[in-house]
Amino acid sequence: MKARKRxxxxxxxxxxxxxxxxxxxxxxxxxxxxxxxxxxxxGRGVNLKAHRVAYELTEGEIAEGMSVLHKCDNPPCCNPNHLFLGTKKDNTRDMLSKHRGSQPPHSFGEKHHNTKFDEGAARKIIADQRTHRAIAVEYGISWMTVFRLKHGQTWKKLDREVRP
Ligand SMILES: [Zn+2]
Structure with a gap:
């Protein structure tokens, strides 16, 4: 194969x-x-989702915390006309509503801004290597709550112990 310019x-x-x-x-x-x-x-080890790239190339940068969603419900579709932005919170709420009833009674809902975790949950979330979004969905909390926790804006006292 002959060398090509990048x-x-x-x-x-x-x-x-x-x-x-x-x-x-x-x-x-x-x-x-x-x-x-x-x-x-x-580049090495960097995986992008095609529909997100399609959106960025046509509409511009995707704001932090936003998801690119499909109007057509067709995951491989890259038509910019079929893509729109939604919040991760919308997504999370959507996904949770589909699992309604299967939540344990003491799940970590975020009805109030001052929702408190128990320390065990906070530790687990900080140590969790998955994406903020995956964690948020599992715990039934917002993406922002995970973000704050992981960036030391909440549960500061766990900083030295758990954060890498
Ligand atoms: Zn489509």
């Missing part, structure tokens, strides 16, 4: 998207992850 990300990206009509789905033609979302690598 293409810019946008060029590399759109070459893998089947660009159909403006209202149709634009399927990702390369690798997908376990959830069916298009996947591409940008």
């Amino acid at each position: 293409q810019p990300l946008s060029e590399r990206f759109w070459s893998k998207v089947e660009q159909c009509g403006p209202d149709q789905c634009w399927p990702w033609r390369a690798a997908v992850n376990a959830n069916g979302y298009g996947r591409l690598t940008a």
